[in-house]
Amino acid sequence: MSTLQKLSKVAARSSAALLCTLAVVGCGSTRHTHTVEETAVPDSFAAQGRPAPAARTEPAPLVEPKAYATRFTIPAQCEAAARRLLPTSRDDAWTALKSCVEGTHFTLLGAVLGNAWAEELRTRPDAAQLLAQVVAQRGGSVEGDLRLLHARKVPIFGLTAAVAQPEVYKGRYLLLRAQVADVRSEGDKPTVWLVEQGLTSVASEQPVGYSTRKDTASIRSGTVGGDAGMLGRANLGGQLSTSEREQSSTTVQRFDNLADETGREALGRLAQPDPFFAPGKDFVVLARFDGMRITSSGDDDDEAAPKLPVLTIVGYYAPHPLVVY
Structure with missing residues (x-):
């Protein structure tokens, strides 16, 4: 074998080895790229615009x-x-x-x-x-709304029931509409004199839109001449006037709240002075019933002595002036 032939065989073997080496390196690079794609897919949905997998939705918390x-x-x-x-x-x-x-x-x-x-x-x-x-x-119609509460067995009661059976309702919640008549301080805890108010609805007609009015007047006059018998000829004259008036308007029926005293009173205790719980104003008062207390004009030994219910005021709310149910 000549030297030229030997060199050709060596070159062929070297070329084959080089191609194999490149193939191996190329195969290794492909596997590495594939591995990177597999690990990068979950983090690249948004970047590549692919739909994200369905996630379990939870209700948003009430932040505020x-x-x-x-x-x-x-x-x-x-x-x-x-x-x-x-x-x-x-x-x-x-x-x-x-x-x-x-x-x-x-x-x-x-x-x-x-x-x-x-x-x-x-x-x-x-x-x-x-x-x-x-x-x-709702307007502070306590008597009517208490019936709705009792239909659902909600344990909030009225002042009438508590006064009638003090031992049954002691410690229970009472709801009443009352006007603050007076506030007196006994140490750090003020005592409020409450006058219970009932609520009624009063209807009235209120004009709405445009009203029309029409006034007309007419005057007629004339004379009549003729033979008046023994008086001879005579002339009679006179005048007749008429007037008309027409008026029309559109009205709507409105209702207003009217509070009136029921005759029941109570003493309420506040935890601390409250400038907004002022005399002369109506409130819907939520209170805890503490029992009955003999007034200053009565004697402790007299069972017939006048008594007033005593309440611990839990909260109070100004009634809406217009809503009536």
Whole structure:
């Protein structure tokens, strides 16, 4: 074999080895790139515009509970949204409902007394305050709204029942509409003289739109001449005037609240002085009934001595002046 042939064989073997080496390196690079793609895929969905895998959705927490009601303009929508939170978080749902009551003109007592909120009304320590606020926003017709509460077995009662059976209702919640007659301080805890008020509705006609008025007047005059018998000829004259008036208007029937004293009074105890709980104003008052107390004009040994109910005031709310149910 010539030297030239030997050199050709060596070159061929070297070329084959070089091609094999390149192939191996190329195969190794492909596997490495593939591995990188597999590990990078989960982090690159958004960057590459690929749809992300379906994730389990959780309800957004109420970050600002006090501002929850600002999302809604209609109280019914606010209450419905709060109710939908019950399956996921009863605390968030109750906080949302309180925001609805405080942040909107909430009068939906029937919705709060529904089956969805029954457990919350039974277990929440501030449920009575929420109900009292709703009653006030409905106009403060306490007697009528207490009937709705009792139909759902809500243990809030009226002053009449407590006075009639003090031992039965002692320690229970009372709800009354009352006017502050006087405030006196006994140490750090003021005593408030409350005069219970009943509420009635008074109807009136209020004009709306434009009214029309029409006035007409006419005057007729003339003379009549002729033979008047023995008097000879005579002339008779006269004048006739008429007038008409027509007026029309469109009215709408309106209702206003009228509070009147029921004749029942009570002494309320405040934890501290409150400048907003002022004499001359009506409030819907939520209080705990502490029993009956003999007035200063009576004798402790006299069973027939006049007595006044004593209340520990838990909360008070200004009744809406226009709403009547």
